[in-house]
Amino acid sequence: MKYLLTGLVAGLMPAASFAADDVTLQLKWVTQAQFAGYYVALDKGFYEAQDLNVTIQPGGPDIAPPQVMAGGGADVMVDWLPSALAAREKGLPLVNIAQPFKSSGMMLTCRKDSGVAGPDDFKGKVLGVWFGGNEYPFLSWMSTLGLSTEGGAEGVEVLKQGFNVDPLLQEQAACISTMTYNEYWQIIDAGMTPEELITFKYEDEGVATLEDGLYVMEENLDDPAFVDKMARFVKASMEGWKYAEENPDEAAMIVLDNDETGAQTEEHQKRMAAEVAKLTAGSDGALDPADFDRTVEILMAGGSDPVISETPEGAWSHVVTDIALTE
């Protein structure tokens, strides 16, 4: 009887609206093209086709995604691997289930007139860094350069950068942290020219760490129903990402439609979508263990103050992508 009813109901309405599984996704940052893939998947009905009812929660300067996960406020989050590994070491068992971003978009952008021409010139300079879990790649890089971050003539003076590019514009800092897809263009929009700037990409310096990946709580992976749900989520998200890669302009417009703050502009989002497409290229969603190992190696090289103190065990899993990518 039950099957008969289900069959009847399924015949009467589209399957998607029938008891779809709820998924809450916590973003690392505010609604912007950095997360275009998820918004495209939502907007284009890729999630719906997988029988999912997805809620996307934007982040912000005062939101630490691992804390949201710890409080049970989301099923899955977007975060960077260093921050997730640091949280794991602090006793929050987060596991990477997928890695849509193949390469890192992080760089240090410097004013040429500050006298910085290469990493050897950082000594004695003021460098702007984001905190809140984003400081780890920077700290690792400085320790590989052998520079103290405590200031002084032999080290670098670190200032906690707010989420804008003012310190560079006002020459309060010689260099600031920027993303290829965001802050760099904010500097350009503020009137500086690329010729006045010199950028050091973490990828080129050999200190790139894995950025936007998807993370869940470890104990949930013991539940086959949750794994199945996540597999469908990752599959649809990757469809969204590949669509956004092909059509960055359209993806940017979809992001703008979903931006409830109204803070984003079309030009900036289109640029961001095009830059992010370069970072997602080459990833089918499955984490490459070699990338993971490289990230860990960089983080462990933290000298006297390493970001993580021991090699993480079980911090990533292919169980979800294995299902998601074979169907």
Next chain:
Amino acid sequence: MTTALPIIAVWLGSWGLNAWLSRFDTRLTRVLVALIFGASLIVLWEMTVRAYDVPAVILPAPSQIAASFAENARTLWIDFVQTILKGALSGWLIGAAAAICTAIAIDRSPFLQRGLLPIGNFVAALPIVGIAPILVMWFGFDWQSKAAVVVVMVFFPILVNTIAGLAATDALQRDLIATWSAGYWQSLWKLRLPAALPFIFNGLKISTTLALIGAIVAEFFGSPTRGMGFRISTAVGQLDMPLVWAEIVVAALAGTAFYGIVALIEARLTFWHPSQRK
């Protein structure tokens, strides 16, 4: 239920003890009641967190916070000096001096009264999250910009209270001092300022807490890598909650001490006021 039993037992036990103690109204029991209440809260917190396995990233146990406090004592001291002594205290002193001088200027001249008071009012209405980034731009990342935020925050409450205080004398007193041929400054110094002290201290006490909040919150908008606001916002990102709570303990202790010291000075200076009678 069985996990809850010892917690309930401790709660009822300490309640009962306090209820019994409060029958004897001596100095000792008054102190004891407060101590037992505070201690039982901490014990209940510790028991609840342990019994129900609350993760440290949500709410650390008091023992973890105490351990983090001891372990990071040096860091906490550096942050305390940066935020409380350099940022809050200097800002509070500058703000208070400026507010009292402005109040006297306003009192002296009706012209200024019409112009300055509305501006003071306007400044008081500025939201801290709006002015903090601007002041960071003007005064740089270090404690100077935090002190500037504090100046803006404490200025108005002290100004308004001082102006009210300067109006606190009655005509009879002012006539009396005038018959002794006192000029404006003499009457201000010998009669009106002392009479205004309870009001001024009211403003000073209110603004001690404002100064702490201002200095801590201003650090969220760019700071060097030290300071309580810096540490709180970064430790949250690193999920080091015991350290966040240790900073909160420092802030609470510093706030209480700051208020207490101002209240103590007030008691010394306004011993003649009815509110100080024992």
